[in-house]
Amino acid sequence: MAMQTHAGDPGAFRDFDLNRVPSPCFVVDEARLEQNLRVLADIQDRSGATVLCALKAFSMWDLAPLVSRYLSGVCASGLWEARLGREHYGGIVETFSAGYKADEMADIIALSDHIVFNTPAAKDRFLPMIRESGRAVHIGLRFNPGLPMGEDAKYDPAAPGSRLGTPLDQIDADALKGVDGLHMHTLCEQDLEPLLAIWDHIAPRIKELAPHLKWINFGGGHHITRTDYDREGLIAFLIRVRAETGLHCYLEPGEAVALDAGILVGEVLDVVENDGPNAILDISATCHMPDVIEAPYRPALMGEAGDIKLRLGGPSCLAGDVIGRYAFEQTPEIGARVAFLDQAHYSMVKTTTFNGVRLPALAVWNSTTDALRILREFDYQDFKGRLS
Ligand SMILES: Cc1ncc(COP(=O)(O)O)c(C=O)c1O
Structure with a gap:
């Protein structure tokens, strides 16, 4: 269907x-884009969270100066988006890929402020190279909350057997060595309720891990610029996560940036x-x-x-x-x-x-x-x- x-x-x-x-x-109507960006900037201002633009969804770089006026940077899916982000957008470049090629890593390190790994093993493989570079790169680890919320497994990285993110129950002290923050992305065109349900599911474990971390990134898939999205609820949620865990929150919407x-x-x-x-x-x-x-x-x-x-x-x-x-x-x-x-x-x-x-x-x-x-x-x- x-x-x-x-x-x-x-x-x-x-x-x-x-x-x-x-x-x-x-x-593309740049006035409508700016209207969306204002909504996202307001979430950022009133919640204290950081909002990045997911280039995989919208990377019309002619409009990068407009995007950068409102958001704090971009999230990239690998080397080329990271390069586009660094060349045209201001602020943070965060890179996540499910698999990094060794011969691209030096460039990714040079371009990125955050590098998020899909597994502790990949993090351990590249950590020495990042340290040797002398760049103060934040290291992230993507976890899988294991609570499918989507209508379709194809668009649900939390679906059974998913390759995206390390199951949260596998994340222990060893896995977190050298890690600054945790990243998750499992939503797609969703309202606030699925995010709240995932948080209820993961909060006990995240609170145990939080003293070792600086931030948590809730990925994309939040349909924030849709008129019926509960934006006040999102702001309250982000403030609550910060208060309960001490972690700085990141969001990286793509679709919501350019919706309609x-x-x-x-x-x-x-x-x-x-x-x-x-x-x-x-x-x-x-x-x-x-x-x-x-x-x-x-x-x-x-x-x-x-x-x-x-x-x-x-x-x-x-x-x-x-x-x-x-x-x-x-x-x-x-x-x-x-x-x-x-x-x-x-x-x-x-x-x-x-x-x-x-x-x-x-x-x-x-x-x-x-x-x-x-x-x-x-x-x-x-x-x-x-x-x-
Ligand atoms: C890791 C990650 N971050 C952010 C996004 C952006 O999601 P959306 O465009 O649904 O907001 C995606 C989309 O696939 C993603 O995989």
């Missing part, structure tokens, strides 16, 4: 003329009748919105209304390159523009050029000033450059 997306508010995009950009194109801040604009290339109309778009689920197939989920279409149902799909050879079935007032003309909502996070960072399908251009719009900047258009060289 397809997951239902929680987001889908067109916001100011309702008034955006889709013909102002090339097609296909990701358009961007659309993916495309156009209709053709219509095929087969048990109802199929519109072929220049947007491909597999190339441009792979989570539509992977999750799977049905992205919201801007302005969807009417009695005519059309299947929308991509130009690729994949039979399953179908975005979903959508309602229209009338069958769209060839060249008509469409836009999928809430595409700024994850879609943009996951694109591929399978079938040589063109990558969407990247644009920044400001819904307050109406200024539009086309940052980048991709061409044949971008496709060819990934192959040889």
Whole structure:
């Protein structure tokens, strides 16, 4: 069954003329992004916690100065995101990878303020190198709270048998040698309650370990910028954890940074009748919105209304390159523009050029000033450059 997306508010995009950009194109509203960042900065200010932006979800580095004005840094998934974080963003660079390559570690140490390891063994392997570097890097260890809270094991690092994080009951004094903080990440698009439930589950053990530690990082997956998220409850929780354990709290949301801040604009290339109309778009689920197939989920279409149902799909050879079935007032003309909502996070960072399908251009719009900047258009060289 397809997951239902929680987001889908067109916001100011309702008034955006889709013909102002090339097609296909990701358009990010920097005013909406700033609104999200203000919410996250407020959590940070009033709770005393530190909030980092997860680059894996949103790394449109043209907007790094804006992100850095509100958040305290970034979390990176490995060497290249750490480098992007150091080159373009201000503040802390925290790196976590489930597996580090030895030949990348010197660069990761040079770029990172926090390095989080998935196992005590990996930490022990690289600790001497970190010490020798002379850099005051915080060492973190990812633990697995072992309490699945997600709807789908694929998106739940606490699911049975998970490779992500060392089970909390394996973390003893030896495992914590040289460790400054503990890290967990098991949520996905969740409200506050699952975080509170996990805390109730882990608090007794964390309180025993806390005297040996400086901080705890609660990862991402907190849907903080969704209007119905219990932000006051989160602030109270973070203050309570600090009071009960003495640990400084970190959060590293990704999706919440860019929630509802961007659309993916495309156009209709053709219509095929087969048990109802199929519109072929220049947007491909597999190339441009792979989570539509992977999750799977049905992205919201801007302005969807009417009695005519059309299947929308991509130009690729994949039979399953179908975005979903959508309602229209009338069958769209060839060249008509469409836009999928809430595409700024994850879609943009996951694109591929399978079938040589063109990558969407990247644009920044400001819904307050109406200024539009086309940052980048991709061409044949971008496709060819990934192959040889
Ligand atoms: C370690 C870690 N931190 C942060 C995030 C960001 O999560 P989200 O975008 O759901 O907030 C993820 C997402 O997979 C993650 O794996």
